[in-house]
Amino acid sequence: MPNDFILRQEELVENPTARLPVCLVLDVSGSMAGEPIKELQSGVETFFAAVLEDEVAQYSAEVAIVTFGGAVDLALDFASIQRQQIPSLKATGSTPMGEAIEQALRVLEARKAEYKNAGVDYFQPWLVLMTDGSPTDDIAKAKGLINDQVHGKKLAVFAIGIGNGADMSTLATLSGGRAAMKLKGLSFQEFFVWLSASVSRVSQSTPGDKVSLDTSALSSWASV
């Protein structure tokens, strides 16, 4: 084919990669002190490293971290993952889970608004909640907000209980219908490897795809 009939790159336009916003909502209350918080920190670092190594996910996935331990803190706001510094997690205080979820939902909504303003396509956002206990604040509003969003297909929630103290029945009411899962021991590494692989699957999906997560790999980190 003569070059006369081959388009030049300058004749084409670029569009930004579709984004997958993921908000990790992490329990850093006093009961997470010691091995749990160390393993959680290591797991989060593994997650970021795995996403950065993925050819597609590194440009698609965006991660924010909201921690709750005494107070609620937006420990890491959304930004290009290549420029983010992973915060150091410290265990202290009570478990204001409801407030943390509300903060996470606000952060996700704000990010979606930025995408819309910039004309950037995006996937359904994810909220990943990890806790080893029970909420010490009122979660009614958070529960209502999550249910509204999940039933409206605006949000995917993954609720993970850590250790024997995790209140799985409360977690089940915060996962929007998806079963809350219990982490096997302190297998944070395995969970975050699975999470990064799931992010990669979604990032590579094409419009019209319905992405199924790898349920066969759940047993690597979830107690059945």
Added chain:
Amino acid sequence: MPGRSKPSVRGACQDAVGGRQLGDTACIVLADGAGSKLNSGTGARACVQLISQILVRHFDSLYLGRSPFDDGTAQHFLISSVMDGIGRKRFAARDGLDSYACTLLFVAHKNGRTLVGHLGDGIVFMKAAGTISVASHPENGEFINQTVFVTSKSAETSLKLRRIETEGPCTFLLSSDGPSGSLIRKNTKEVASAVGTIIAWAESNTAKKMTAILNENLRSIFSLRTTDDCSIGVLNVPFQKVSS
């Protein structure tokens, strides 16, 4: 052109595009099979075949928004015809109609009247009176991987039909979602100059030559810029003649 994201076992492209001419009426139809659906490539091919036959045989009724058999709207007739046709292609009772999901774009022209149909993603460009514009934008859900298919419950109400009257030559370019990311800037709606280039080629080359040109550009240019399946169709209406 199959996308780079497709597993090797499903290496075949799930897009389909085809044209048909009958007398003064010509059409081009493009269907983009849903990536995750097992039979969506078959659905897309069936859609292209059925819709192209319907368009050239029943253009006048459809242009007026009516079923040719006076039993409902044009949208109802088009979608139900596709569903009936897909139903006949199901070999195993286990395969739900949903597994044949695909989007649908078409352009049909007769004597200065053009009917543009659009369901789901993809885009339709047109050149008329020397000006290039978008004849139909995609309408998807909030999320990038949400769109409407011919098998969706809302297909009839979501199928957009646009009627355009033109004097003189006109050309239409249909693109599936894969290449469309290189042909229009999403935030500003700026149309890439490549659209004008492709249209100019269509205006000055035979249909056979144009097929070769499009194939080569899909292979060597567009498929390297997206992991999605890629297809493009062009309908050129020179003054008082049609070719697709």
